Amino acid sequence: MDRKDEEILKRLLPMFRIEAQDHLRIISSGLMELERAVPERQVEIIENIYRESHSLKGAARSVNSFDVIAVCQSMEDVFSALKRKEIAPTADILDLLHRAVECASKLAFEEDLPFAEKSVLRELVHKLQNVTKRVENGVAGNEGTKSSNPEPFAEKPAAEAKKAEGAESSLKSWPSAPLPAFTAPTPAPESTGTVRIYTSKLDALLLQAEEMLSVKLAAGQRAEDLKGLNDLFTRWKRERARRYETAGKGMKGDSGLRDSAEKFIASFEGKLAGLLKDAEYDRRSIGAMVDTLLDDVKKTLMLPFSSLVDVFPKLVRDLSRDAGKKIEFTTSGGEIELDRRVLEEIKTPLIHLVRNCIDHGIETPEGRKAKKKPLCGKIEIAVSSREGKIEVTVSDDGAGIDVSAVRSAALRCGSITGEEAENLGVYETLLLVFRSGVTTSPIITDISGRGLGLAIVREKIGKINGTVSIDTQPNVGTSFMMVVPLTLATFRGVLCRVGERLFVFPSINVERVARVKKEEIQTVENRETLSVDGHTLSLVRLGDVLGLQTGDARADSDDPFVQVAVVGSAGKRMVFMIDEVSHEQEVLVKPLGSQLSRVPNIAGATVLGDGKVVPILNVSDLMISAAKGSPAHTGTLAAEPQKKISILVVEDSITSRTLLKTILESAGYEVATAVDGVDAFTALKSREYDLVVSDVEMPRMNGFDLAAKIRADRKLSELPVVLVTALESRRDRERGMDVGADAYIVKSSFEHSNLLEVVRRLT
DSSP: OOHHHHHHHHHHHHHHHHHHHHHHHHHHHHHHHHHHOOHHHHHHHHHHHHHHHHHHHHHHHHTTOHHHHHHHHHHHHHHHHHHTTSSOOOHHHHHHHHHHHHHHHHHHHOSOOOHHHHHHHHHHHHHHHHHTTOEETTEEOOTTSOOSSOOOSOOOOHHHHHHTTTSOOSGGGSOOOOOOOOOOOOOOOSSTTOOOOOHHHHHHHHHHHHHHHHHHHHHHHHHHHHHHHHHHHHHHHHHHHHHHHHTGGGGGGGHHHHHHHHHHHHHHHHHHHHHHHHHHHHHHHHHHHHHHHHHHHHHHTEEEGGGTGGGHHHHHHHHHHHHTOOEEEEEEOTTOEEEHHHHHHHHHHHHHHHHHIIIIISOOHHHHHHTTOOSSEEEEEEEEEETTEEEEEEEEOSOOOOHHHHHHHHHHHTSSOHHHHHHOOHHHHHGGGGSTTOOOOSEEOSSSSSSOHHHHHHHHHHHTTOEEEEEEETTTEEEEEEEEESOSSEEEEEEEEETTEEEEEEGGGEEEEEEEEGGGOEEETTEEEEEETTEEEEEEEHHHHTTOTTTTTTTTSSOSEEEEEEEEETTEEEEEEESEEEEEEEEEOBOOOGGGSOBTTEEEEEEOTTSOEEEEEOHHHHHHHHHHTSGGGOOOOOOOOOSOOEEEEEOSOHHHHHHHHHHHHHTTOEEEEESSHHHHHHHHHHSOOSEEEEOSSOSSSOHHHHHHHHHHSTTTTTOOEEEEESOOSHHHHHHHHHTTOSEEEEGGGOOHHHHHHHHHHHO
C-alpha cells in the first residue's frame, strides 16, 4: 500500500468506526428483540438486522477490514437461513450471533488482535458457517466441517501458535460488555477563534433550539387569539351602541349606569389593545430570535458534502480493479453544506448506488470497445441545492438498465405476478429494481447479485422523507437522483384537513394543491383518475387510505369543486383528495416513541401553536397503501415448489460435494452427485434433472467443458447450469458465461443463501 492510500485509510477509519458502531448496535438490539418477539414479528426483525449486516460489510470493504467482512458474511449466511425459516432462532444460534457481534466490534475498534484471540475468531466464523449445514434439534451440527470461505485471519509463526495453544478456545471467554463508545476526533484549532466541542453537545443544543420553534408557534397563536377576542369585542360594542341608540329615549333615568358602563368598556378596550400590541411585538421578536438561534445552531452542524465523498475514490478504484474495469470517478457540488445528520443517513445509499454503477452499469473495456465507447467509464456524484432541498445524482455512462431483464427478474423472485407484469409501463418496471430480491445479475459475488442494495437505498431515503428516481437510456447510461431535505428535524409542511382531523404533508413531496371540478375526474378501468399537465394520474381519497369514515364527505356534497393535493415520491405521482388545505408552515418533527416505532403511513407528529398534535404523513408509505387498495396491485409472493426438484451436484472433492449436497437437501431438493464432468454427463443421459451445480476444476472433464457439452446437446440445451468455483478472475467469469452457465458463484464469496437463491431463481 502506498503512502497516499495509507493517508486515505487513516482519514476513513474514524468515519468507519462511527458507522460500524451504529450498525452493530442495531444488530445487537435486533437480536435481543428477536429473542422476545412473536413469530409474526420475527421475519421483519430478521430482515432489518440482515440489511444492517450487509451495510456493515460494505462499509468494512471501504477500509479493507477483511476480518470484519468475513464475520459479516458468516452472519448473513445465518440471517438468510433464518429469513427463509430453514432454521429456527434457537437460544444457541442467537447466542452465537451475539458473540459474532462482539467479535466484529473488537475487529472494528482495535488495530490488531493477539493470535490467541484471532484463533477464537476463526473458530467463530467456522461455527457460523456450520449453523446452516446441519441442524439437529435446533443446535448447529458438526463444527469440524471445512469452511467454504477462504481463511480470513492470518496465521502466525509456529512458535507463537504453540504459545497460544493454552488459550481458552471457548467463546464464553469473550466479555459481554456493551459496544465500545467512540468519539470522532476533532481537528486542531485553525485560529484562536475556534474551539473544540463534542458533536453530542451540539446535538443537544440543536435539539433545544428546535424546541424553541414550539414557543414561536405558541406566541403566534396567542397573538391570533387576542386579535380574535379584540374583533369579537369590537363587534359587541357596535351592537351595544346600536341598541342604546334605538332604545335611548327610555333610558334617561339610567344615565349614571350607562356612563359607568362606558368607562369600563373604554378601560377594557384600552387594556385589550395594549395586550394585543404587546403580543404582536412578542411574536415578532420571539420569532426573529428563534429563527436566528435555530439558523446559527444549524450552521454549527452543517458540513460540506465533500466531507462525505472522501470514501468513494478508493472504493471505486478497488471495486473497479476487482471487476477488471477502468472507471473515472468525479464529483461536483462538494462545497454545498447540509445537516450532518442528513449526511450520515445518505452515506449508505450512496455506497450502494456507486457499487451498483460499477457492477451493473459500466461495461468491461472489451464491451465498451465493441460499442465504440471510451475504454474508461465514468461515474459522477453531483450535488445541487434547490428550494430548500438537496438533489444528489449518481450517474454512469454504462449500458443502462434492461427493462425486460428487470421484469423477468421480478417475476422469477415473485415480486410481481404475470398479470401485473403485462400492465406495468416502462418506468413502473424500472422501479422494480428497488424491491428486495430483484437482481439481474447471474453472478453472485461479495458486492452484488443478492438484490438487496437498491432496496436498502429506497428504505433509507424514505425514512428521511426523501425520494429517489431513475433515468436510464440503453448504451448511454443510468442516473439515480435522490432528493433529500436540508435538515431532518424541521421542514416545511402543508396542513390539510380530512373530516375533523388534521394532517401534514411534507412540502418536499407536494407538487401543488388545487381546487378542481368534479366533472374533471374520470374513471378508467374502475379507477378514478385526474389529468395533470397532460398526464393521467391515479386519484384516491386520503380518508379512504387512512381508514377514516369521513374521507369522502366533500366529494359527496353539493359543492361542484373538490380540493386535491398532487404529491410525488420515488418518481411516482398521485393525487389525493382532501377536504381542505389550511396553510403551509414550518414543522418540528416529533418521533412517535419506541411503542410506535413503525406506524404505516405516518412518519411522526408535530405540535401546532394551539397545542394540537397532528400526524405527519409518510408519502412513500401512503402511495404504497393506495396502490395496494387497487386490484392491479394485489401480487403475492410465489409459492414454494410443490414437486420435488432434482439437482445433480458435480464436485471432485468429497468434502465440498457433501457440503453442497447437505445444503440443497436441507432446503427440500432431491440431490444426486457425480465426481467429474464425464460421470455427470453419463448421469444426465440416464435420467432427467432440473438443474446442475458443478465445480470447474475437475479431472477428465472440467466444469466449463461440461457446461458447453450440455448446451450442445439437443435434449439438454435448456437445462440450467450453475458453476461454483474458486476461479474468480474476470476472464474465468466471462468464460463461464460464454459456455452457457446460467450463474457463476465465486467460492471466496460463497454463502448458502446465495446458492439457494440462485437455485430458486432457475427452477
